[in-house]
Amino acid sequence: MTEKKESTAANPSRRNFIKTGSVAAASFMIVPRFVLGGNGFIAPSDKLIVAGVGVGGKGESDIANFAKSGKADIAFLCDVDDRRAANSVKRFPKAKRYKDWREMYDKEHKNIDAISVSTPDHNHALIAYHAMQLGKHVYVQKPLTHDIWEARLLTEAAKKYKVVTQMGNQGASNDGTRLMAEWYDADLIGDVHTVYCWTNRPVWPQGIKWPAPDPNVPKELDWNLWLGTAPYKEYVDKLVPFNWRGWWDYGTGALGDMGCHLVEAPFRVLGIQYAKDVQASVGSVYVDEFKKGVFPESCPPSSHITLTFPKTNKTKGDVTLHWMDGGIQPERPIELGASEKWGGEEGNGTLFIGTKGKMYASTYSDAATLLPKERTATANAPKIYERVPGGANGHYAQWVEGCLAGYGKTELSSSFDKAGPLTEALLMANLAVRGHDLPGGNIKLTWDNQAMRVTNFDPVNQYIKREYRNGFELKA
Known part of the structure; x- marks a missing residue:
């Protein structure tokens, strides 16, 4: 099938934001920890500034659990589907909202400490890897990636960019x-x-x-952004939000x-x-x-x-x-x-x-x-x-604490050196x-x-x- 023209969200400046290093001058009321002093610095608020990419379903519970640690501010919400994001928007009304993670990274990367990724499997690696390139700690839902090559890439990237990582298989903390x-x-x-x-x-x-x-x-869904890395196909009903798991292009x-x-x-x-x-x-x-x-x-x-x-x-x-x-x-x-x-x-x-x-x-x-x-x-x-502490529920706080401590300071249950293999x-x-x-x-x-x-x-x-x-x- 001939690929349709992509939305304006996929313009060249978005595609190349890592290469060009483009930054936004937008101000934000919370100063991220790394700006105040880098890894290991204890900010006055002692809070980790977190952005969620995919904030419905499991992503909703992930960021809620980070917030429950008492040491994380959920400052940015990114989701391609307004319906799925609705509960998180209500829970975190002060968080700034985006649909395209590339735009969010482009404009807000100086205002973010860490990224939580809870999209369908086929977009995990792309979103996480670019976050790691920007020096952001990452929490990625299971499975870590869709493809073997991607898993190896993220495992090596965690060491290269010296970021704190955790996969969302919370039983690893039980x-x-x-x-x-x-x-x-x-x-x-x-x-x-x-x-x-x-x-x-x-x-x-x-x-x-x-x-x-x-x-x-659905008018609330950006289908092009949802497809992400996958081959272009026309929209089909009931694939979103859950049945994508049974199709190789996505799950x-x-x-x-x-x-x-x-x-x-x-x-x-x-x-x-x-x-x-x-x-x-x-x-x-x-x-x-x-x-x-x-x-x-x-x-x-x-x-x-x-x-x-x-x-x-x-x-x-x-x-x-x-x-x-x-x-x-x-x-x-x-x-x-x-x-x-x-x-x-x-x-x-x-x-x-x-x-x-x-x-x-x-x-x-x-x-x-x-x-x-x-x-x-x-x-x-x-x-x-x-x-x-807290077993499976403590899996989230463990990552938050690890990010606050800085790379190499604490051992995590499912850091990418474990989750990757x-x-x-x-x-x-x-x-x-x-x-x-x-x-x-x-x-x-x-x-x-x-x-x-x-x-x-x-x-x-x-x-x-x-x-x-x-x-x-x-x-x-």
């Missing part, structure tokens, strides 16, 4: 991950060789045909949505990082009683993915991690009774299988439990990992899922981590880094 790490370090379950992670997601449409265009674009499927919550614990407990191979099986859809449908634009309705992680200093050999979505679950552990409930009530869970026992947890690493269950109450393991592994798993729609792609994919490439099936490498739409390019 006690459960730390408790399970202490059990594992105390050898209560022996050497873990196999992990299962599962979810009831997707709870949005997947495995479907792209809908017919709808000419009635990363169930794995991208829930993987950062459920796979985070194995990463921390076992010290795994980059996988070396991956294979997948996916659920089928049918266009009629006998004919299977193939809709490569859409994520599948279910999948079972198997990742192999190399031996770490906390394991005796490779670790096999199984990911299951669409309601698929692993076999019930023999330590549980036939009617006994296990995992999360919401249909999500993580199970560790070791040579001496097993342990599991639900979403956000809640309800950490040893098997048999009676072992949990009598477990004796030294408490060696510092807890985050986790996101890369999940996006690599999606390569195996997408390979099913390509001839000959139903194989085990071998991964060269340094080169960021699949070595035995080149067609899937096209998904490692997207082609960016004019006006929304991301260049290292």
Whole structure:
């Protein structure tokens, strides 16, 4: 489809604001901390000046939680959809409002300390990277990025620009991950060789045909800005605000949505990082009683993915991690009774299988439990990992405090040196899922981590880094 002319918001001065260094002379009543003295300086108000990009839904709760810390002022609100921004506008009536983050950066970057990014996945990296180039601390919703190359770029950028970072997988700050790490370090379950992670997601449409265009674009929505980096398409109904997750141009499927919550614990407990191979099986859809449908634009309705992680200093050999979505679950552990409930009530869970026992947890690493269950109450393991005050809710305040302290002064639960490799592994798993729609792609994919490439099936490498739409390019 021929790309339509973009809105005036995508003019050259906006596209090139990083290169030109254009600044605005607009004044603002709150002086940001970095202007008063740089990293580590305690301003008279001791407040972090925060701008939110994507302030509806999860973005709304993110900035509200930053404000609840008592040490952050939400000074700028940016959203392409006035409907989605409405609640945040009411909550923070003094905040200045923008629709285009590029315009906000251009005019206000001297008035901002930190940026919170809670847009659809496909725009995370672009918005965050340019903020980091401007020296702004960043909080980015999970998954960190849409593409593998972007995750590596942001991980390296955090170090290059010396900014404080956090991904929005708040379970990383829960006690459960730390408790399970202490059990594992105390050898209560022996050497873990196999992990299962599962979810009831997707709870949005997947495995479907792209809908017919709808000419009635809501007047409150800037469709061009919402598309951002993605290829231009005509507006379709119900894609915004949530169903975009099931389309590869914008989302990363169930794995991208829930993987950062459920796979985070194995990463921390076992010290795994980059996988070396991956294979997948996916659920089928049918266009009629006998004919299977193939809709490569859409994520599948279910999948079972198997990742192999190399031996770490906390394991005796490779670790096999199984990911299951669409309601698929692993076999019930023999330590549980036939009617006994296990995992999360919401249909999500993580199970560790070791040579001496097993342990599991639900979403956000809640309800950490040893098997048999009676072992949990009598477990004796030294408490060696510092807890985050408030657990998952404290994830937000932890970032605010880290930003106030300055780069390198505090450790964060999901800083990009942790979140980047986790996101890369999940996006690599999606390569195996997408390979099913390509001839000959139903194989085990071998991964060269340094080169960021699949070595035995080149067609899937096209998904490692997207082609960016004019006006929304991301260049290292």
